Amino acid sequence: MVVMHEELRHTVDYIWENHQRKTITDADHHAVHRALELLTAGELRAAVRGNDGTWRAVEWVKRAVLLHFRLTPSRPLEAGALHFYDKVPLQDGWGEKGVRVVPPGAVRHGAHICRGVVLMPCFVNIGAWVGAGTMVDTWATVGSCAQIGERCHISGGAGIGGVMEPIQATPVIIEDDVFIGARAEVAEGCVVRKGAVLAMGCFLSASTKVMDVTKGNAISHGEIPEGAVVVPGSIPAADGTHSTYALIIKKYRDESTDARTALNSLLR
Numbered sequence: 001m002v003v004m005h006e007e008l009r010h011t012v013d014y015i016w017e018n019h020q021r022k023t024i025t026d027a028d029h030h031a032v033h034r035a036l037e038l039l040t041a042g043e044l045r046a047a048v049r050g051n052d053g054t055w056r057a058v059e060w061v062k063r064a065v066l067l068h069f070r071l072t073p074s075r076p077l078e079a080g081a082l083h084f085y086d087k088v089p090l091q092d093g094w095g096e097k098g099v100r101v102v103p104p105g106a107v108r109h110g111a112h113i114c115r116g117v118v119l120m121p122c123f124v125n126i127g128a129w130v131g132a133g134t135m136v137d138t139w140a141t142v143g144s145c146a147q148i149g150e151r152c153h154i155s156g157g158a159g160i161g162g163v164m165e166p167i168q169a170t171p172v173i174i175e176d177d178v179f180i181g182a183r184a185e186v187a188e189g190c191v192v193r194k195g196a197v198l199a200m201g202c203f204l205s206a207s208t209k210v211m212d213v214t215k216g217n218a219i220s221h222g223e224i225p226e227g228a229v230v231v232p233g234s235i236p237a238a239d240g241t242h243s244t245y246a247l248i249i250k251k252y253r254d255e256s257t258d259a260r261t262a263l264n265s266l267l268r
Contacts, residue, residue, distance in 0.1 A: 005038065008035060012035060015028050024071055031064075032071060035065075036126075045058060046061050046145035046147070055170050065164065069087055072087045074087050088109050090108060091111070098116060099117045100118045103121065108126045111142075112130070114130060114133075116132045117135070118136070119136050120137045121138050123141045124136065128144065128146045129147045131152065133151040134148055134150060134151060134152040134153070135154065137155050140159070142160045144163070145164060148174045152174055153179050155181050160172050161185065172191075173191040175192065176194050178194070178195065181200035182200045185202075187204070190205065191223045193226040195226055195253050196253075197230065197261055203232070204224065207221060210222075211235060211249065212225075214251060224249075228253075232246075
């Protein structure tokens with residue numbers, strides 16, 4: 001359960017509004033560090049879903065993440081045999097958390113990984129959330145504050161973009177039971193709704209046209225509907241001189257789709 005932590009919220013907001021003209025105290029550093037600990041533990045999230053299905057950014061949480069970068073100097077860090085120079089350490093102790101991580105899979109502090117997740121050699125950035133039973137496959141990336149639901153498959157080389165600024169911008173949202181094909185990209189705060197399937201090589205940004213051929217070629221932007229099966233395509237210009245890249249909803253999920261995208265429990 002995500003808790004609001006009102007006192008911490010007020011403290012972070014105060015530091016944000018005044019950090020450029022005040023002396024930063026140990027208490028300030030502690031508050032920002034506490035917010036990252038709560039993100040790691042899953043008690044905070046960078047975005048939440050309302051009862052109407054609309055996702056919104058939790059602005060003060062994103063402020064805490066940005067304040068960490070502003071207030072924390074880079075320093076030598078170690079993760080096993082890896083040596084690096086950064087402001088954010090990598091997580092460990094995966095066995096106790098019920099998560100399987102294949103080297104060199106890397107998760108920054110401030111991301112929450114639920115039990116039953118499988119992380120192949122991938123990267124999960126600060127502020128992200130990865131839901132139970134999801135697999136993030138080889139060389140895939142989950143960007144800052146991105147929210148990944150349960151039982152998803154983020155295929156090899158796929159990119160789930162990060163959205164840190166502006167503060168009010170909602171990060172990329174991948175809801176439950178979504179399949180993201182190899183080398184696909186979802187960016188700019190787009191939403192992929194529950195059970196949707198993005199084929200290999202789909203690129204979704206806020207300006208990408210999404211054409212639903214099952215509904216009279218209706219055009220939308222920035223969101224993939226629940227259960228939609230999507231492939232890359234193009235829409236020709238009215239004068240026939242060129243075509244514009246688009247994503248095409250060719251159908252909605254059925255038994256054959258489920259069979260092709262089912263998670264393999266043996267791999268888990």
